[in-house]
Amino acid sequence: MAIITIQPMSQKNISSVVELDRLCFGGLWNFQGYQRELESPNSDLLILVINQKNEEMKREVALKSSNSKSELTNYQSIIGIGCLW
Template sequence: MKLLDLKIQSLTVEHLSELLELDKACFDGWWTMEGYLRELESPNSHFLGLFSPFSSSGLLGMGCFWSILEEAHITILAVHPQYHRQGLGQALLYSVLKTAGDRGLERATLEVRASNQGAISLYQKFGFKTAGRRPHYYKDNDEDALILWLSDLQQPNFLKNLDDWHSIISDRLQQSSWSLIINNS
């Protein structure tokens, strides 16, 4: 079986139109062009993209976090709906957490819709715990957000977990005919 390359790399302003297309497919236009531009240009924002040369959409997924003191605040993690349930979300989350750890950050946090069981399950696989709830956080439907938290990004057990996750994710991607290449330049 021939594996299709998946590449994770930092996003730049040149990827703006692809980001907007992916946002429309995933969130029906949740973020604006100005919002993405602000994230791409911010020195505290780290934006990763998941690409495949074998896809007509090019950008298959995106993950972004802010560096705030010792914390990585994950602001977005999304995979094109056409590519769900193939391990791409795991690959993106792994890359976001590895990048945060490589930058010396000690913790990661995020908000997720209380009804988004798929995302919650993914985050829990990586060790995130529920730290609280933000009532009526999402303005489109007044839904609550769960606050998820992961600590100890600089501890030896987390670094070992990262190595283990890389193997697990690579195996999972191969089952869906993908091969992961990480390029954080």
């Protein structure tokens, strides 16, 4: 099941956000532009994140014995960005 959350953007997200920006907006902002906005006290950057459990991992865990301590892996993808001034 997918869960979508809104989270504050951080430095570690810049590369993914720049790629999303390129795909959606043709590269309106670059890496430095997002970094500048993150550092600015006058703006807040938010990301929309979809969290999904890996379906293959679910099947593997189901096939293992019941005393297995395997954990499911979460995969996160940034699917939206926003900036508030």
